[in-house]
Amino acid sequence: ISHSTKTKKKSSTSMAKVRILISALVFFFVVLNVNVHGFYLPGVAPQDFQMGDALMVKVNKLTSTKTQLPYSYYSLPYCRPDHIVDSAENLGEVLRGDRIENSPFVFKMRESQMCSAVCRVKLDKKTAKALKEKIADEYRVNMILDNLPLVVPVKRPDQDNVVVYQHGFHVGLKGIFVGKKEEKYFIHNHLTFTVRYHRDIQSDSSRIVGFEVKPFSVKHEYEGEWNEKARLTTCDPHTKRAVTNSESPQEVEEGNEIIFTYDVDFQESEVKWASRWDTYLLMADDQIHWFSIVNSMMIVLFLSGMVAMIMLRTLYRDISNYNQLETHEEALEETGWKLVHGDVFRPPTNPELLCVYAGTGVQCFGMILVTMIFACLGFLSPSNRGGLMTAMLLLWVFMGLLAGYASSRLYKTLRGTEWKKIALKTAFMFPATIFVVFFVLNAIIWGQKSSGAVPFGTMFALVVLWFGISVPLVFIGAYIGFRKPAPEDPVKTNKIPRQIPIQAWYMNPIFSILIGGILPFGAVFIELFFILTSIWLHQFYYIFGFLFIVFVILIITCAEITVVLCYFQLCSEDYQWWWRSYLTSGSSAVYLFLYAAFYFYTKLEITKLASAILYFGYMLIVSYVFFVFTGAIGFYACFWFTRLIYSSVKID
Numbered sequence: 124i125s126h127s128t129k130t131k132k133k134s135s136t137s138m139a140k141v142r143i144l145i146s147a148l149v150f151f152f153v154v155l156n157v158n159v160h161g162f163y164l165p166g167v168a169p170q171d172f173q174m175g176d177a178l179m180v181k182v183n184k185l186t187s188t189k190t191q192l193p194y195s196y197y198s199l200p201y202c203r204p205d206h207i208v209d210s211a212e213n214l215g216e217v218l219r220g221d222r223i224e225n226s227p228f229v230f231k232m233r234e235s236q237m238c239s240a241v242c243r244v245k246l247d248k249k250t251a252k253a254l255k256e257k258i259a260d261e262y263r264v265n266m267i268l269d270n271l272p273l274v275v276p277v278k279r280p281d282q283d284n285v286v287v288y289q290h291g292f293h294v295g296l297k298g299i300f301v302g303k304k305e306e307k308y309f310i311h312n313h314l315t316f317t318v319r320y321h322r323d324i325q326s327d328s329s330r331i332v333g334f335e336v337k338p339f340s341v342k343h344e345y346e347g348e349w350n351e352k353a354r355l356t357t358c359d360p361h362t363k364r365a366v367t368n369s370e371s372p373q374e375v376e377e378g379n380e381i382i383f384t385y386d387v388d389f390q391e392s393e394v395k396w397a398s399r400w401d402t403y404l405l406m407a408d409d410q411i412h413w414f415s416i417v418n419s420m421m422i423v424l425f426l427s428g429m430v431a432m433i434m435l436r437t438l439y440r441d442i443s444n445y446n447q448l449e450t451h452e453e454a455l456e457e458t459g460w461k462l463v464h465g466d467v468f469r470p471p472t473n474p475e476l477l478c479v480y481a482g483t484g485v486q487c488f489g490m491i492l493v494t495m496i497f498a499c500l501g502f503l504s505p506s507n508r509g510g511l512m513t514a515m516l517l518l519w520v521f522m523g524l525l526a527g528y529a530s531s532r533l534y535k536t537l538r539g540t541e542w543k544k545i546a547l548k549t550a551f552m553f554p555a556t557i558f559v560v561f562f563v564l565n566a567i568i569w570g571q572k573s574s575g576a577v578p579f580g581t582m583f584a585l586v587v588l589w590f591g592i593s594v595p596l597v598f599i600g601a602y603i604g605f606r607k608p609a610p611e612d613p614v615k616t617n618k619i620p621r622q623i624p625i626q627a628w629y630m631n632p633i634f635s636i637l638i639g640g641i642l643p644f645g646a647v648f649i650e651l652f653f654i655l656t657s658i659w660l661h662q663f664y665y666i667f668g669f670l671f672i673v674f675v676i677l678i679i680t681c682a683e684i685t686v687v688l689c690y691f692q693l694c695s696e697d698y699q700w701w702w703r704s705y706l707t708s709g710s711s712a713v714y715l716f717l718y719a720a721f722y723f724y725t726k727l728e729i730t731k732l733a734s735a736i737l738y739f740g741y742m743l744i745v746s747y748v749f750f751v752f753t754g755a756i757g758f759y760a761c762f763w764f765t766r767l768i769y770s771s772v773k774i775d
Contacts, residue, residue, distance in 0.1 A: 169396045170269060171328035172232040178318070178331070180228035181210060183265035183272075184220055184574055186291065188660050188727065190260050190734045192573040193220040199257060199294065200250040202227045202242035202383050214516060214584065215509025220575030223267065230268075230318065232329060233389045237365060238358040241383040243349055251377045254295065255308045258375070263291035263661075268318065269331040270506055271399065276335055288403060290661055292338040295375065309372040311338035313358065314385040319392040321399075332392050332399035340372035343382040358384055400506060404665045415649035416669065419676040422646050426683035433690050460693035464769055465617035467693065470537045471701035477758075478537070478545055480705065482530025483553040484755020487748055489522040490515060495674055498667040505663050516588070523550065523593040527600025535609040546601035550594040553751065557744055558589075564740045567733050613770035623697050630695050632703060639688050640710030643753055646680045647673055648718060655722050659738070681708035681753050682760035689761045704761035709754025716746040 172178065182201075184193035197203060210223035227241050246254070266273040274288035295310040319333030345353045358366050365386065373381055394401070471477060494515050497503055503511045530549045531542045539545065562582075569576040577585075629635070650673045657664030685707045689700050719742040729735055 169330050171323075171326070171330060172320075173328055174233045176232040178230040178232055178268060180226050180230065181223050181267040182226045183267055184222050185257065185262045185264060185294070186661055187257075187260045187262045189729060190262075190731055191659065191729065191737055192568065192571050192731075192734060193222075193575040194257075194262070194572075195222045195574040196224060196226075196264065198574070199253055200244050200246065200381075202244070213509045213513050214581065215512030215514075217509075217581045218512050218516075218577060219509055220573070221508060222574045226266070228266075228316075228385065230316070230387050233320065235389055236385070236387040237360040237363075238355060238384055238386060240351075240353075240355065241385065243380055243382045245380045246375065246377055248377045251375055251379075254310060254375045258293075258295040258297060258308045258310070262294045263289075264294060265291040266334075266336075268334040271331060271334045272403070273334050273336055274403065275337070288335075292336055295340065296372075298372070308375040309340040309369070310375050310381060311340050312343075312373050312381050312383050313339040313341045313366045315339065315366065316385060316387045318387060318389050319394070320389060321392055321395055330396040330399075332394045332396060333390075333402070339366050340369040341366050341384075342371050342373045343384065345382075349380075355382070355384070400504065403505065404663055416672055416676070418649065419646040419673060419680070422642050423676055423679050423683070426642065426680060426687065429687050430683050433687065460690065460696075460768070463621060463693060463696050463698040464614045466621045466698040467700070467765060467769060468612040468614065469616050469620060469698065471699065474537045474539065474701075475534070475545060475548065477701060477705065478530045478534040478539070479548045479552055480751060481533050481755055481758055482526040482528075482545075482549045484751045484753075484758070485529040486519065486522045486526035486553075487752040488755060489525050490518040491674070491752060493518050493522075495667065495671050499671050503667075505665055516585075520588050520593045521596065523596035524600040526550075527597035527602075528604035529600075531601035531604035532607065532609075535605055535607075538609075542601050542605035543598075546598045549601070550597040554589055554593070557747070558585075560740060560744055564737055567736055567740075571733055610766075613766055621696075621698070623699070624695070626695055626697060630692065630697065635688055635692070636703060636706045636710050637713070639684050639707035639757075640712070640714055642684050643677055643680045643708055643711040644714035644718070646676050648714075651715065651718065652722070655719065656726070659722075659727060677753070678756055681711070681756040684708060685757035685761050686764045689764060693765075700761060700765065701758075705754040705758040708757025709750045711753050712746045712750035715749050716742060719746070 182196035185196060185199070186193050197207065204225050204227045206225075208225045210225075212221055212223060216223070230236070244250075264273075273291055275292050276286045277289055279285045279287055292311060292314070295308060297306055297308055299306055315337040317333070317335040317337075318331060319335070320329040321332050322329045341357055343358060344356045346356060347353065354361075357371075358364060366384075373379075375381075494503070494511070497514060498511070503514055526549050527546050530545050534542060534545045565577050565582075650670060653666070654664060654670075656662055685704050688707055689704055692700055692703065720739075723729065723735070723738055727738070729738060
């Protein structure tokens with residue numbers, strides 16, 4: 124009875140404590156009126172506009188899928204404001220070639236305009252040539268309103284009532300007059316803007332949720348001499364005469380005058396501000412992504428089955444050893460991987476380089492993993508332009524700590540002593556290679572007078588990030604890793620190396636390495652198509668959920684294919700697995716680069732040599748990063764596998 128009474132007293136005391144805690148929370152949030160607010164990411168907070176408020180349209184770079192060379196908007200003879208002001212750009216925007224500036228287009232919220240003249244431009248030989256070149260290369264003009272990019276709505280011919288949005292409008296178009304053979308160039312000099320907004324009924328404020336345009340080419344005419352108040356006869360708001368087609372287009376020739384005009388129409392929308400990017404990110408091909416994942420899952424299941432079979436057979440053989448019930452076949456198998464136990468942990472040739480690449484692979488893995496997590500959580504949305512590039516760069520710099528730790532830890536395991544030398548190589552070898560290639564490509568862009576060339580100040584900032592943050596972190600990580608005691612090998616290494624028997628043709632190092640890269644590439648190549656399309660055809664890629672699943676599948680595939688081929692290699696009494704395990708999964712980068720070449724010749728229309736060099740140069744960098752990343756996964760999977768099987772087996 125006394126025990127139950129004590130229990131009741133304890134429970135009543137606990138309840139009293141809970142009530143006191145709840146009362147305290149109520150006191151803080153109600154009595155003291157503590158306000159709790161949600162937060163928006165920097166630069167992507169909603170902006171409310173009242174009727175008549177000025178809306179400033181900004182212009183961005185001119186882009187082309189044919190040349191891949193961006194140019195400043197004002198490199199063409201477009202109308203200029205009184206003072207051109209550059210917007211503050213983050214590191215990612217500068218590296219992407221974004222050049223955001225103000226424009227002479229000024230709207231007033233919910234006040235439609237019709238046939239507003241911006242300026243008149245007379246073409247000389249130089250400006251006419253520049254316009255013709257940009258029209259021939261199919262350059263597009265990009266604009267921004269309230270952080271929303273300008274899009275051109277286009278109906279898909281194969282599907283009814285399905286509208287796709289193209290980024291920006293073409294500078295102009297080529298055409299032939301009826302009855303003539305000579306091809307002419309025409310400029311889009313009249314823009315019909317549509318601004319969609321969502322209105323709050325209570326405050327009567329509005330938020331912009333859409334920014335669209337329909338471009339037209341019109342040879343404007345006017346009465347008398349031109350001045351700011353001249354009345355156009357081809358487009359007149361007084362007579363309600365609007366531009367609806369390009370039947371009398373404005374030709375681009377030396378000596379021609381071009382009058383730039385625009386309309387603005389405001390349309391109320393049911394789309395809320397939080398959902399305004401949904402139309403830009405509309406994914407009409409999600410079935411293909413699911414097919415990609417199912418395809419990758421089948422590869423993973425196949426490899427997992429093989430790994431499970433190997434592990435179970437190994438375990439079964441060990442039990443037989445312990446019970447001394449070996450069959451003749453098992454005894455023969457023991458002459459395979461178990462026979463090389465005295466050499467399997469012998470340090471490889473060029474161990475320092477292996478340690479450097481293993482550490483760099485861990486650095487790339489950490490960068491990609493954290494970037495994926497942030498992207499899936501919505502921190503790297505397209506509304507935060509340049510955010511993805513900036514995040515990856517900064518993460519790579521800070522992941523230098525992991526690179527130094529991993530490389531020095533492996534170096535100590537391989538009985539190395541000069542950890543500072545390894546730290547120095549880890550800090551400089553990979554980034555120096557990337558930097559040299561990037562510098563050469565940037566010089567080519569500079570030679571083309573493109574705005575995509577990274578300025579000297581930004582280049583200096585990159586060097587400061589490298590030398591000022593990444594290098595010290597690599598050394599700190601290396602110091603920490605080398606101080607920790609090295610893990611002991613499960614078995615002792617013989618003093619005299621064992622002779623490796625002649626291998627079967629299918630166990631040839633080059634053949635097995637190239638075979639090992641096929642399955643990891645097969646797990647990602649469908650998703651790779653969409654990534655290449657977003658990069659080189661200037662489309663949004665925001666399906667990071669799918670990408671994260673494929674990323675996990677890639678990790679599993681790299682690990683399993685390396686373990687399987689490593690097991691076969693050891694069974695063939697070949698104990699030189701260190702470098703082969705890295706190269707087996709890393710060889711998938713070869714297939715990635717070959718696929719990039721296939722994509723170049725089948726999907727892109729690049730004709731200029733400089734643009735082709737840029738494409739293959741950047742894809743070489745991507746393939747190199749992919750090699751280091753996948754190679755490290757395969758190596759550490761094999762490292763774990765060999766230590767596991769040799770530590771669990773009784774060596775006679």
